[in-house]
Amino acid sequence: MNSLILSAFSRFLFALMLVVSLYILYRGHNDPGGGFVGGLMAAAGFAILAMADGVQAARRMVRVHPVALMGAGLVLALLSGLPGLVNRGSFLAHWWFHAGDFHSGTALAFDIGVYLAVLGGILALILRFYEEQPEA
Amino acid sequence: MLLAQAVLWPVAIPLATAALAACCWQRLAAQRAISAAGVLLMFAATLLLLWQVRAEGVQAVQFGGWAAPFGVSFVADRFSAAMAAITGLMAFATWLFGQADIRRREERAGFHPLFHGMLAGVNGAFLTGDIFNLYVWFEVMLITAMGLLVIGRTRAQLDGVLKYAVLNLFSTLIFLMAVALLYGVAGTLNMADLAVVLPQAGPSLTLTISALLLLCGFGIKAGYFPLFFWLPASYHTASITVAAIFAGLLTKVGVYACFRVFTLIFTVEGSGLREILAVMAACTMLFGVFGAAVQWDVRRILSFHIVSQIGYMLLGLAVATPAALAGGIFYIIHHIVVKANLFLLAGAIHRASGTFDLRQSGGLMRRSPLLAALFLVPALSLGGIPPLSGFWAKFMVIDASFRGGQGWLAAVALVTGILTLYSMTKIWMEAFWKDPLMPRPTARAVPAPMLAAIALLAAVTVAIGLQAEPFVAYAQSAAQALVDPSDYIAAVLGAVPAEGGAMAEPRP
Numbered sequence: 001m002n003s004l005i006l007s008a009f010s011r012f013l014f015a016l017m018l019v020v021s022l023y024i025l026y027r028g029h030n031d032p033g034g035g036f037v038g039g040l041m042a043a044a045g046f047a048i049l050a051m052a053d054g055v056q057a058a059r060r061m062v063r064v065h066p067v068a069l070m071g072a073g074l075v076l077a078l079l080s081g082l083p084g085l086v087n088r089g090s091f092l093a094h095w096w097f098h099a100g101d102f103h104s105g106t107a108l109a110f111d112i113g114v115y116l117a118v119l120g121g122i123l124a125l126i127l128r129f130y131e132e133q134p135e136a
Numbered sequence: 137m138l139l140a141q142a143v144l145w146p147v148a149i150p151l152a153t154a155a156l157a158a159c160c161w162q163r164l165a166a167q168r169a170i171s172a173a174g175v176l177l178m179f180a181a182t183l184l185l186l187w188q189v190r191a192e193g194v195q196a197v198q199f200g201g202w203a204a205p206f207g208v209s210f211v212a213d214r215f216s217a218a219m220a221a222i223t224g225l226m227a228f229a230t231w232l233f234g235q236a237d238i239r240r241r242e243e244r245a246g247f248h249p250l251f252h253g254m255l256a257g258v259n260g261a262f263l264t265g266d267i268f269n270l271y272v273w274f275e276v277m278l279i280t281a282m283g284l285l286v287i288g289r290t291r292a293q294l295d296g297v298l299k300y301a302v303l304n305l306f307s308t309l310i311f312l313m314a315v316a317l318l319y320g321v322a323g324t325l326n327m328a329d330l331a332v333v334l335p336q337a338g339p340s341l342t343l344t345i346s347a348l349l350l351l352c353g354f355g356i357k358a359g360y361f362p363l364f365f366w367l368p369a370s371y372h373t374a375s376i377t378v379a380a381i382f383a384g385l386l387t388k389v390g391v392y393a394c395f396r397v398f399t400l401i402f403t404v405e406g407s408g409l410r411e412i413l414a415v416m417a418a419c420t421m422l423f424g425v426f427g428a429a430v431q432w433d434v435r436r437i438l439s440f441h442i443v444s445q446i447g448y449m450l451l452g453l454a455v456a457t458p459a460a461l462a463g464g465i466f467y468i469i470h471h472i473v474v475k476a477n478l479f480l481l482a483g484a485i486h487r488a489s490g491t492f493d494l495r496q497s498g499g500l501m502r503r504s505p506l507l508a509a510l511f512l513v514p515a516l517s518l519g520g521i522p523p524l525s526g527f528w529a530k531f532m533v534i535d536a537s538f539r540g541g542q543g544w545l546a547a548v549a550l551v552t553g554i555l556t557l558y559s560m561t562k563i564w565m566e567a568f569w570k571d572p573l574m575p576r577p578t579a580r581a582v583p584a585p586m587l588a589a590i591a592l593l594a595a596v597t598v599a600i601g602l603q604a605e606p607f608v609a610y611a612q613s614a615a616q617a618l619v620d621p622s623d624y625i626a627a628v629l630g631a632v633p634a635e636g637g638a639m640a641e642p643r644p
Contacts, residue, residue, distance in 0.1 A: 065161045065162060067158050067161045067246065067249070068158060068159050068160070068161045068162075070158055071154075071155045071156065071157065071158025071159035071160075071161070071249065072155075072159050073155075074151065074152075074154070074155035074158070075152065075155040075156060075159065078148065078151060078152050078155065084200070084201065085141060088201050089140060089141075090197065090198055090199060090200060090201040091141065091144055091148075091197065091199050091200075092199045092200040093199075093200050093201035094200070
């Protein structure tokens with residue numbers, strides 16, 4: 001597809017969706033949202049890029065292979081469970097720190113892991129589907 | 137920390153291995169190294185768990201610091217620890233065999249992450265103490281298994297995976313419905329908690345339907361009659377390393393789930409399940425073995441034999457006396473080793489003779505006497521010839537069904553044993569004994585890693601056969617724990633299951 005309008009807008013939309021997906025990821029801690037939805041939204045951003053500028057452009061933008069992204073997310077999620085083992089003897093028992101109203105903890109690392117895993121998984125799927133001529 | 141969390145590592149290690157291997161997607165050498173380390177570490181972790189359970193009884197951990205009925209628990213009693221340990225052994229043996237069998241193309245398609253992901257699913261299913269979590273591990277297993285089945289990207293594999301996927305997705309769906317019904321009645325999904333709550337709820341139609349749905353869902357996974365037909369339609373299309381680990385482990389996860397659910401949550405005794413299970417067991421044995429008799433492809437013969445052997449395990453559950461359950465557990469352990477080994481042998485036969493079709497192979501006894509000798513061990517064991525492990529397994533199951541007043545089941549089991557020997561004789565006569573029709577250009581020597589993996593599993597079979605005593609004793613104590621799960625429940629819920637339980641800690 002070669003549409004100038006879509007192509008010009010896609011950069012803007014891509015950036016917007018990525019930012020919103022990160023916000024959704026962060027707000028998922030106490031409100032609706034989270035790593036899964038955020039990851040889906042980010043993947044949709046890359047999908048728009050792939051539709052407008054071609055799959056190669058989208059792949060370049062991801063930089064690493066989508067499966068590697070998935071693996072990295074899973075590693076991060078597993079690692080986020082380890083601190084709980086140290087002081088509370090329970091895997092995935094999360095650490096927290098507070099600063100006034102703001103609080104965060106290792107649960108956020110878990111959610112980022114989910115975000116990356118979902119993003120990688122969906123990208124591995126849709127980038128392959130969008131390729132018009134898969135290599136023989 | 138290492139010991140207290142022994143239940144965690146057999147799942148966490150393969151999961152981490154799969155994740156790290158996926159991170160190195162385009163670097164095969166790194167993937168291989170990670171995979172090797174993962175296999176060895178997991179094997180060690182499962183042995184550690186087995187040792188820990190033997191030394192200190194049932195092990196349980198709770199995730200996220202949430203106390204038992206609210207959080208997800210992982211539990212290892214003697215049965216599940218043994219299953220995890222045998223998974224470790226299988227992972228090691230098939231990985232060793234895979235050194236000579238897995239092609240670069242398959243590695244590039246993601247063999248290592250999928251293989252370890254599947255192992256994580258299998259161990260997760262063995263160790264989880266939560267029935268919804270069991271469903272999740274079933275899904276992990278299903279997805280990774282589908283990936284492994286099509287890893288060669290051939291037309292036959294796509295055909296096989298379609299049958300596999302449709303039936304198994306259906307089975308997990310049924311399983312999920314059963315879980316939903318169970319939750320509606322009991323309000324809990326923790327298996328130990330269910331064991332406490334359900335007797336108070338009393339019998340109801342919902343529970344009966346839930347039990348039957350569970351039997352149906354697990355039955356498809358395990359390959360019980362009449363739901364087994366996907367198995368011989370798909371397993372033979374997979375590459376042999378993959379087929380071996382599938383044959384050894386995947387159906388047995390279904391059997392394990394049946395053993396767990398129908399001892400801990402539901403009972404076979406006095407619920408009308410026994411009659412259904414008995415008929416299913418008998419038909420599974422007979423249909424499997426008859427199906428095998430007409431096949432000529434080694435892998436298809438072996439696939440049908442998985443089905444017939446599953447019948448013996450189900451027989452143990454149908455009779456449901458402690459002795460019968462012990463026989464069933466012993467049978468599962470014996471069968472995993474033997475069946476995976478036979479599939480590995482099928483791969484070696486293919487390597488040595490260039491074909492899976494028995495009619496066209498032959499002469500292997502002269503060309504490769506070591507392979508012939510190694511074939512005899514699992515083949516005779518599967519047929520139940522003393523002093524190999526299969527003899528003790530069959531003896532325990534059949535003896536228990538006579539004592540349990542199910543003489544006709546014992547008779548069916550004996551007939552099936554003889555017919556099994558017929559199939560094994562057929563493979564022996566055709567592939568090893570007879571002269572080859574013509575010298576095949578594709579025939580090659582069997583590589584050392586293949587022989588080493590086969591020899592390792594054969595040695596285990598012989599060891600179980602000659603030193604049956606500790607294994608039988610272990611199976612009996614594991615069965616005793618299934619019949620009387622008070623230790624299991626106490627380990628999960630704490631000594632006194634508090635009314636309503638206590639929140640571990642309020643979230644900030």
